[in-house]
Amino acid sequence: MSQARLIDGTSLARRIVADTAERAADLTERTGTAPCLATVLVGEDPASVTYVRMKRNRCRKAGIESRQVELPADTTTEELVGALRSLSDDPGVHGILLQHPMGEHIDERAAFEAIAPEKDVDGVTFASFATMSFGLPGFVSCTPGGIMRLLDEYGVDPSGKRAVVVGRSAILGKPAGMLLLARDATVTYCHSRTRDLSSVVREADLVVAAVGRPRLIRGEDIKPGAVVIDAGYNPGNVGDVDFDSAVERAGLITPVPGGVGPMTIATLLEQTVAAAARQLGV
Ligand SMILES: NC(=O)C1=CN([C@@H]2O[C@H](COP(=O)(O)OP(=O)(O)OC[C@H]3O[C@@H](n4cnc5c(N)ncnc54)[C@H](OP(=O)(O)O)[C@@H]3O)[C@@H](O)[C@H]2O)C=CC1
Numbered sequence: 001m002s003q004a005r006l007i008d009g010t011s012l013a014r015r016i017v018a019d020t021a022e023r024a025a026d027l028t029e030r031t032g033t034a035p036c037l038a039t040v041l042v043g044e045d046p047a048s049v050t051y052v053r054m055k056r057n058r059c060r061k062a063g064i065e066s067r068q069v070e071l072p073a074d075t076t077t078e079e080l081v082g083a084l085r086s087l088s089d090d091p092g093v094h095g096i097l098l099q100h101p102m103g104e105h106i107d108e109r110a111a112f113e114a115i116a117p118e119k120d121v122d123g124v125t126f127a128s129f130a131t132m133s134f135g136l137p138g139f140v141s142c143t144p145g146g147i148m149r150l151l152d153e154y155g156v157d158p159s160g161k162r163a164v165v166v167g168r169s170a171i172l173g174k175p176a177g178m179l180l181l182a183r184d185a186t187v188t189y190c191h192s193r194t195r196d197l198s199s200v201v202r203e204a205d206l207v208v209a210a211v212g213r214p215r216l217i218r219g220e221d222i223k224p225g226a227v228v229i230d231a232g233y234n235p236g237n238v239g240d241v242d243f244d245s246a247v248e249r250a251g252l253i254t255p256v257p258g259g260v261g262p263m264t265i266a267t268l269l270e271q272t273v274a275a276a277a278r279q280l281g282v
């Protein structure tokens with residue numbers, strides 16, 4: 001049986017972070033100001049606390065300062081919007097990351113829209129979604145942005161390909177499909193109401209799995225030679241693709257871990273330094 005070539009996200013992410021650190025150091029030297037990311041956390045969801053800590057640690061190692069804003073779980077939408085507006089107006093802050101999920105009582109959209117578009121380094125505002133969808137310059141949602149970088153790095157041109165995106169969340173599936181469409185793929189979205197998922201996935205030259213269901217996509221559903229991007233990250237470091245069976249059919253595949261995962265934070269850091277450079281007039 002032939003085996004797919006593996007996509008090494010760890011090594012590309014490492015290179016992006018190294019370049020970003022160099023750019024951050026250069027910017028700090030030239031302007032006397034270090035790039036700064038504000039992280040906003042509402043409540044104490046353990047996964048959110050862990051991921052924010054991871055993002056701040058990576059920032060520090062890359063010479064990006066971070067400012068942590070921790071708000072209590074009972075913060076109202078108005079208070080959160082107020083905090084985000086003041087960060088948006090603060091010239092010492094260049095990027096803003098609002099970690100979600102927040103709490104049932106918070107209007108997430110109202111909160112995201114309080115982030116100034118020029119500081120939306122996590123690509124969550126309507127403005128960012130629009131520029132991204134039209135293939136115009138702007139900030140992209142970090143995981144989909146990371147996926148496109150991986151495709152470019154491995155010489156995968158989406159143009160004309162049948163791409164099937166499984167999942168349609170605002171931060172992952174939906175923007176991933178829009179980025180592929182902007183690069184001229186023929187895009188199909190699948191979600192929880194899709195009938196006969198297997199038959200749709202079997203048509204795909206390029207599959208993006210962004211579901212959150214361990215090993216949902218199996219090798220028998222992969223068209224021989226297809227490109228398989230597994231964005232899933234389930235407990236126990238298990239993806240949404242059954243790697244062992246899919247690797248026998250795919251042409252190119254991302255492992256979990258070591259595929260899409262590391263690209264998310266790399267993209268966040270890169271976009272934070274780009275935002276700082278623009279705001280500092282460099
Ligand atoms: N850096 C990284 O590597 C990141 C990884 N992730 C991972 O990606 C995965 C998805 O995350 P996220 O997008 O936030 O998840 P969400 O739960 O927000 O979205 C899941 C999507 O999958 C769809 N879905 C659920 N069950 C099925 C099914 N049986 N068949 C087809 N579609 C289904 C849902 O459909 P519907 O819309 O109809 O409900 C929804 O669109 C998770 O494993 C997460 O951990 C997420 C962010 C970053």
Ligand SMILES: Nc1nc(=O)c2c([nH]1)NC[C@@H]1CN(c3ccc(C(=O)N[C@@H](CCC(=O)O)C(=O)O)cc3)C=[N+]21
Nearest residue numbers: 047048051100101233256257258259260261262263264
């Ligand atoms: N509230 C909340 N916030 C999140 O940000 C969040 C979440 N829930 N649920 C799950 C997804 C997944 N996600 C990843 C981030 C980085 C890697 C990553 O860097 N992974 C490395 C390994 C990292 C390591 O273990 O050191 C890899 O895949 O090789 C993976 C996955 C964030 N998520």
